[in-house]
Amino acid sequence: MTNEAERARGRVRDYHRRTMHRFAGYAAGPETLDWDAQPSPFRHYEGAPRVALPLATDIDSPVAARLRLDWRMLDTGLPPLPCTLDALGALLHLALGLTAWKSTGPDRWAVRANPSSGNLHPVEGWVFAVGVPGLEDGLWHYLPEVHALELRAAFEPGGVPGLHLALSSVMWREAWKYGERAFRYCQLDAGHAAAALRNAAAVLGWSLTVQPLAADLLAAALGLDRMPDFPARRDPSTEVEEAELLFGAGMGDIAGPLPVRTVARWYGRASTIDAYPMYRWPVMDEMAEATRDALPRGELPAQGREVAPPCGRSVGHVLLGRRSAQRFDGRHIMVRDEFDGVLERLQPCRAAPWDALPDDHRIDLLLFVHRVDGVAPGVYLLPRGPAEAGVLPLLASLYPLTRVDGLRSDLRLLATMAPAALARLARSLHCHQDIASTSCFALGMLCEFDAALERAPAAYRALHRQAGLIGQQLYTEAEALGLRGTGIGCFFDDAVHELLGLEDERFRTLYHFTMGRAIDDARIETTPAYAGAQQEPMAA
Incomplete structure (x- = not known):
């Protein structure tokens, strides 16, 4: 390990700490914005x-x-x-x-x-x-x-x-x-x-x-x-x-x-x-x-993806109809099987989009489940990969982590909560944003932070890109189900950490996401992207 690489690694760690949002204050940003x-x-x-x-x-x-x-x-x-x-x-x-x-x-x-x-x-x-x-x-x-x-x-x-x-x-x-x-x-x-x-x-x-x-x-x-x-x-x-x-x-x-x-x-x-x-x-x-040094390509699990039954949404609808929800219907309940299917398709495999950025950096998912049929409101962990790796062994020493029965995915329960208490928790952790509590579920992406940075400072970019890749998969899954998703970049980093009882930087949360039934704003007018083009209609 060169002194230059060690200095770069130190700058990355310092940057991550100084740009955390905290209850006591947000990361440094402009005091005013001139939108014009x-x-x-x-x-x-x-x-x-x-x-x-x-x-x-x-x-x-x-x-x-x-x-x-x-x-x-x-x-x-x-x-x-x-x-x-x-x-x-x-x-x-x-x-x-x-x-x-x-x-x-x-x-x-x-x-x-x-x-x-x-x-x-x-x-x-x-x-x-x-x-x-x-x-x-x-x-x-x-x-x-x-x-x-x-x-x-x-x-x-x-x-x-x-x-x-x-x-x-x-x-x-x-x-x-x-x-x-x-x-x-x-x-x-x-x-x-x-x-x-x-x-x-x-x-x-x-x-x-x-x-x-x-x-x-x-x-x-x-x-x-x-x-x-x-x-x-x-x-x-x-x-x-x-x-x-x-x-x-x-x-x-x-x-x-x-x-x-x-x-x-x-x-x-x-x-x-x-x-x-x-x-x-x-x-x-x-x-x-x-963070400009090159990283070698990682490895994906050997298996491909099983072909799922038709979802009723077209390719064009999913890719060209994707939108970020601004508000969610807090009464909508997500179908259990559809929720399970989303979790299954978040597992990395040798298929699109995962093979675009093959990476062996581990990212597990912390879920705040609000309204899913047959799944009790509470906080859950979804391991993405073998159960003996990632954050699961550490959390298993702090929580029972019982597997949820009746799901194909390996969803583990950390704690059930009353719906109102869970809503307050999710909202407060996500910079007091309602979208984290009125959706069907919200999640945070927990990565192996220390191990990745020890490999190379450029892993900091790779981890965030992997998180963005997961976010894009969630967007397409939401559209395929007739729902909407929204990426959440604003959350209180240390508060999420403390919620889980984590005391060091072995794991860090980098990106959050939420999914549910969107409420559209009727005041906003929508017009075609490229006016005058003769375009083929797409079935929804």
Whole structure:
């Protein structure tokens, strides 16, 4: 272990402690927000050539018929479609594209296929394309606002055909609202986006394999280290992007690593994210630097996923209809078998979306079950993996942890509670938010924190991305059942820890989630994401 790695590990631990929300005070953030001066949610490169992309829902798209399939059909493994502009456009639409515009009064905002903390969307999408018909060989940046690609770098002719996808983060979009805690949220959003890409690839019958590449090398490949291309009026940290993840796409095979490409020409100058930021959060840059080392791919359990019965919801409905609930119906009771099915499908296996980020870092789930038919209100633990590992052995020394009878999943009871008391507990732990108590259930993601950081400081990113991946799986499960989910980034870290009787940092909770029957706000108007497009209707 080098001194540099040990210093980086220390910075990660210090950052995590200082950005915990506590009953006595929240993590450092802005004291005021000027919503009229919000950072730009869309970036483009001025002067870069553009290519319009077909939508997955276009009437003549080869993907449109697949959107009408039952969501569970993706478990069967669909035959791969060829790598065409239609297929690439569908992939980006289903994973990173807009799904609607929302408005109320003078305010208007976009909803995307991939969720984001505060709907701020730090994630940017990239395509390395060689031999894709209709695209010049090169590095392309995705423009979700208009569903197009812009050429950032042209490659010299030649080379083996292939398709690679990358994600980067404009961290200032999150820091503008959330301050120092925003680095956590950027990594959660990267995990959500990775899962969204993997699910979209499954619609095409493609594989998606993460490439273990250090962040500085990926940044160079994406041109993010070309600082003159990212001008800043006041603070450079508001304009730069952080390289996150690289994936290889396979059409019936497993994609290899990104080949070295010779760039013939770079195009464009980055548009401004925030010309006049009011605050500075230098710890964001410090954390990015401390966690940039590469991690090897982990291993998933050998088993695949059993094909579940049809759910009655189409692929298009689940991927393009996903929304985050703002309010829940506190009277709705979830069906026991559906709840059990959700828990089963949260187990990692060799299937989408888990194989997008194979990881052997353990994350177990702490559940606050409010309204599930036949399951007593209370606090539960769901081990994700062998029972002899994870947090279960430690909690078994503190609680009886009896297994719930009649469920296929290994759900363990910590304590039953009166519904009103459980609601107060869940609400108070989640920054006093009603969505944690009016849903059918809420949960927290408990990870093996110390062991992961001992492996490498970059594991801090990996843990949050895994948590985001779990969150995306919960979103799709909710939509498949006609329910809604909401990710919860605001919770009192130490209070959750103390609830379980945990006294050190062997385990930490990183992300929370809640699921139930949503109550829609009738005052909000919804309009199509891409006006004027002739789109195929999708069965619900």
